[in-house]
Amino acid sequence: MKHVVQFSAGIGSFAAALRVAARYGTSDLVLLIADAHAEHPDLWRFADDVADHFKIPLTVVADPQGRDPWDVFLDVRYLGNNRLAPCSYWLKQKPCRDWVEANCDPGDTVLYVGIEGTKHDRARMPPIVRGWSPWPVVFPLAEWDERPADKEELFQEARALGIEIPQLYRDGHGHNNCRGMCVRGGKGAFVRTLRTDPEAFAYAERREQEIREHLGKDVTILREQRKGVIHRITLTELRLRDEAARHDAAAQPTAT
Ligand code: SF4
Structure with a gap:
């Protein structure tokens, strides 16, 4: 057998x-x-x-x-x-x-x-x-x-x-596949990859943009719901948001 x-x-x-x-x-x-x-x-x-x-x-x-x-x-x-x-x-x-x-x-x-x-x-x-x-x-x-x-x-x-x-x-992902860039993963998985493996994220971001241009369509891997409406969110937008959030957090005065 x-x-x-x-x-x-x-x-x-x-x-x-x-x-x-x-x-x-x-x-x-x-x-x-x-x-x-x-x-x-x-x-x-x-x-x-x-x-x-x-x-x-x-x-x-x-x-x-x-x-x-x-x-x-x-x-x-x-x-x-x-x-x-x-x-x-x-x-x-x-x-x-x-x-x-x-x-x-x-x-x-x-x-x-x-x-x-x-x-x-x-x-x-x-x-x-x-x-x-x-x-x-x-x-x-x-x-x-x-x-x-x-x-x-x-x-x-x-x-x-x-x-x-x-x-x-060890980086906190729930799955060991496609370097933390599985298109079935959600926003959280992509943010985790952005923070732990920025090189992998940069590759995914570049390829998503390439496909958007190739298809000439507003397609994205990720979507999110805001006030009951579904919005597309590109990996570039996700990265910029995360960078802004981290910048804001770093600017907060620390408690003494
Ligand atoms: S669904 Fe696609 S991106 Fe996700 S692990 Fe399978 S091959 Fe990789």
């Missing part, structure tokens, strides 16, 4: 791999990971540490055109956002699906997804199962653990093996 973990280098998929290895060993374990050409370098450090722990190589797949999410948005003429993110299909789902179709027989392969066992996470399971049909999918954290996993406990599982958790988690 081949055991293929959909390994995103997130802490959930790491924990899923750990549970699969504990149950079935590592001789038929595959860590399947998609390179979206947008990851934080420390994501790959973590992925390599996990692969070294299991003493197996990573199985890395990627878009054959070598695109990053922004290149995809240009090609499909749509700026991804938290309602629709075509980058996910072209850079992650399709390369993984293509690899599974080329290398795995549904009769002797099980796919594993590191979704945690909360009510919200459980609602995501049926569409994932349908999407991977005819390959069977197991969710080790949700289906094997006695209670929903706490992220901090999963971090401890990594550290107990001598594996430092990825930089994005």
